[in-house]
Amino acid sequence: MRPLEDFTDERLKQHCIHCGVFLAACETNEDHVPSKCLLDRPLPDHPPKVTVCAECNLKFASDEEYLSVFLAAMLTGDAMPDAGRFPRAAAAVRRNPKLHARIAWARQEQLTLFGEPDILWAPEIGRVERVIVKNARGHVLHELGEPMTDPPKSVAFFPATRLSQSQRSEFEYVDYGSHWPEVNSRLLQRILGIEPLKDGWVEVQPDVYRYAVMHEGDAVTVRTLIRSYLATEVTWALD
Numbered sequence: 001m002r003p004l005e006d007f008t009d010e011r012l013k014q015h016c017i018h019c020g021v022f023l024a025a026c027e028t029n030e031d032h033v034p035s036k037c038l039l040d041r042p043l044p045d046h047p048p049k050v051t052v053c054a055e056c057n058l059k060f061a062s063d064e065e066y067l068s069v070f071l072a073a074m075l076t077g078d079a080m081p082d083a084g085r086f087p088r089a090a091a092a093v094r095r096n097p098k099l100h101a102r103i104a105w106a107r108q109e110q111l112t113l114f115g116e117p118d119i120l121w122a123p124e125i126g127r128v129e130r131v132i133v134k135n136a137r138g139h140v141l142h143e144l145g146e147p148m149t150d151p152p153k154s155v156a157f158f159p160a161t162r163l164s165q166s167q168r169s170e171f172e173y174v175d176y177g178s179h180w181p182e183v184n185s186r187l188l189q190r191i192l193g194i195e196p197l198k199d200g201w202v203e204v205q206p207d208v209y210r211y212a213v214m215h216e217g218d219a220v221t222v223r224t225l226i227r228s229y230l231a232t233e234v235t236w237a238l239d
């Protein structure tokens with residue numbers, strides 16, 4: 001990815017987007033958005049990052065690892081992720097038996113109406129939502145220069161593979177036509193083609209992670225598609 005400078009109002013970035021603490025008064029970290037563990041190695045050049053307080057940065061780590069391992073296990077079809085395809089997730093499971101147990105718990109076998117075995121993957125919703133909201137906040141700050149410090153109005157995640165064709169088209173469709181972002185924002189630089197979007201989306205890593213940030217009227221919506229499987233949508237209502 002190409003580094004884009006952010007020319008939006010610095011005064012809006014003085015506080016941690018997660019806890020609201022004044023950043024100049026505490027230790028800070030550059031937090032990857034999306035979470036590094038959701039990406040493959042090598043990481044893309046200049047992945048998006050935002051400044052948050054060190055405490056929040058640390059606080060998300062175990063949920064981020066959980067989600068990355070859950071997805072790797074689910075896409076492998078087993079509580080032990082495929083070490084060839086997901087080496088870091090497999091290593092995380094090997095060194096952490098409790099994590100392995102949690103992932104195994106999320107994999108539930110059931111019988112279909114016809115008595116055939118079927119596997120249902122049910123992640124811990126709170127942990128998944130915390131990571132989704134963390135990254136969504138980071139995407140809005142990175143792209144629009146706006147801190148979304150309030151709790152979101154809605155958080156949703158679902159397998160993209162379960163969407164009907166029209167639902168999928170609706171999810172994929174990103175329109176900036178009548179709602180152009182702030183003049184100094186990274187998103188506008190993308191729309192103007194300095195770092196082109198892909199069908200309206202910011203592609204961090206092909207088939208691994210992409211996101212779209214939309215500011216329409218009195219709402220800001222962030223969608224992500226992770227590993228071409230997990231579709232997420234977070235919306236904030238603006239005052």
Ligand SMILES: [Zn+2]
Pocket residue numbers: 016017018019020021052053054055056057
């Ligand atoms: Zn914080």
